[in-house]
Amino acid sequence: MTQQTLENINLLDGLPTDVIEELNKQCRWKWYDAHEQIIDRQADSTDVFFIVQGRVRIVIYTVGGKEITLDDFTEGKQFGEMAAIDGLPRSASVMAIDRALLAAMPQPRFMSLLTGHPIVAERVLKNMAHIIRISNERIMDLSTLGAANRVHAEILRQARENMTDEDEAFISPIPIHSDIGSRISSTRETVARVMNDLARKGFVERQKNGLIVKNIELLTQMVEEVRGD
Amino acid sequence: MTQQTLENINLLDGLPTDVIEELNKQCRWKWYDAHEQIIDRQADSTDVFFIVQGRVRIVIYTVGGKEITLDDFTEGKQFGEMAAIDGLPRSASVMAIDRALLAAMPQPRFMSLLTGHPIVAERVLKNMAHIIRISNERIMDLSTLGAANRVHAEILRQARENMTDEDEAFISPIPIHSDIGSRISSTRETVARVMNDLARKGFVERQKNGLIVKNIELLTQMVEEVRGD
Incomplete structure (x- = not known):
């Protein structure tokens, strides 16, 4: 049985144990089945999700239902920061690839985590920079x-x-x-x-x-x- | 004659005058001619640039020299945060569209600005979220x-x-x-x-x-x- 703890989340690495334990309690914990939808694109939820067990796929769908995979994420990663940061609708849909245990952190708690722990904010920034670099390469590939x-x-x-x-x-x-x-x-x-x-x-x-x-x-x-x- | 001040940079809006004045002194100021290259992709510089006057174009070039425009930025905006944040080579090239006055801020100063002023960090995060959203749309367009x-x-x-x-x-x-x-x-x-x-x-x-x-x-x-x- 996988424990309901964020202690192995990369983004939170090095935070004091009592901070982690407090965060554990502030999240909603849920098991998702394989192929179950976690985030619906255009939904107005703003939670940030941490993957404690399992894998998820980030996808966008065309109007006609064509599926374009943006990336796969695995244990230790998080997703959903974008809507938490800018308050806009979800930029993509997310579904579980296999059975997955996720912790959903409310948006205000996530933002205060960034303000209170600059190392976490810096990791989020680095992570987003990485996504932009990957996107640029993909745009270049698609273009050429x-x-x-x-x-x-x-x-x-x-x-x-x-x-x-x-x-x-x-x-x-x-x-x-x-x-x-x-x-x-x-x-x-x-x-x-x-x-x-x-x-x-x-x-x-x-x-x-x-x-x-x-x-x-x-x-x-x-x-x-x-x-x- | 345009003044050498960061007071109209959106990212720094609301910072105290003495902080702005200190930042003004910590930047290198330079006029670029129209079409002059400002950032060379793959270069190992890590400065962040603020556009005080003029417009710039963010481009990536294929090996064969085909030019792909990612975006155009104008007065009040900044560019070059990516390499400052993750320390990797530049993700794109940047050239002046018309004559432009730019302030180049050294990477360590930029990072301490983010840590010292959470509002600035939040704006950078929002800005990067925006870039990711635009990129996703472009990937979707190119794909469909x-x-x-x-x-x-x-x-x-x-x-x-x-x-x-x-x-x-x-x-x-x-x-x-x-x-x-x-x-x-x-x-x-x-x-x-x-x-x-x-x-x-x-x-x-x-x-x-x-x-x-x-x-x-x-x-x-x-x-x-x-x-x-």
Whole structure:
């Protein structure tokens, strides 16, 4: 049974135990089922959520229901700061990927936490700067790369987080085509086609429990050449 | 002659006069010519810049030199907070649009300003939240709209800031095709083609000193229909 405590939340690292214990009591605690919606875009809630167990996915939906994944967050992270900070409607929807225990902190408590502990405010600022950098890269990719090259760039990104050798990586479990599609704003079919092409050319090899990525340096060159058009 | 003072910077609004005067002395002041580069992407400078006079453009360049405009900033705004906050290389390049007077504040002074004045920190947080929201919309547009509809969406955006009547707007001066192209990640030629099409259909009418946009409600519907695919 997972304990209802914020002691492993990165944002709060180093705060005194009594402050953490007080915050624990000021949050609403709730278990979410896999695929359950946590935040509805355009909703006017302003709570900040801390992930104590499980994973969540940040998504935006087009009017027609197309799903665009912005990011996945895991244990120790938080989400929902944006609406808490600017008071505007939620900028994205959030759903649980698997069963998740979340702590919802009311907006006024979150803001007083920032004012009272500059280290927390600094971490929130750094976190937002990171999101802006990632967004800029994505805008650049969307603006300059075709769908095939966006798949290559995404596989490379995942490979770099899972290097097993100088020029090789092992991504486990095997990335799901529709997940990649959602992340790079393309379709499952396009991703499947590009992945088959990469397998044929020897860049990826499917295993039972994961995907081997090879010739990473060459793949990097390919992406950068197209990016430069 | 513009005075070298930060008193009209929005971020610092409400700070005591003696704090402003001290900050004035702690900045490096410089005039930039039109089109002069202010920040080079990937440079390791960490100053924060305040715009006392003039306008600047935030851009990212692809390896091949394609220019993607992220935003234009004008008097009273600041830029360069990202590298000051996270210490990483600049996320974008910045150049002067016209002759501009800027104050460059050293990173340590900026960070102590945030810690010492929570209202300033809160404004920086709000500002970054705004940038993230804009980026999300742009990612959504790039992911769901074709180039023609991105032009429509951009014209609508500018029209809504310049309404003259319930269903009509006047954008002055006439938007430059290459500027629109840079902003929506398309070419000058594509923009020209789409704008001619809009003129033929009666949505825009070119005047000597500006662009009339008509039937804004209908144009909005057109954009939303495509966005929903």
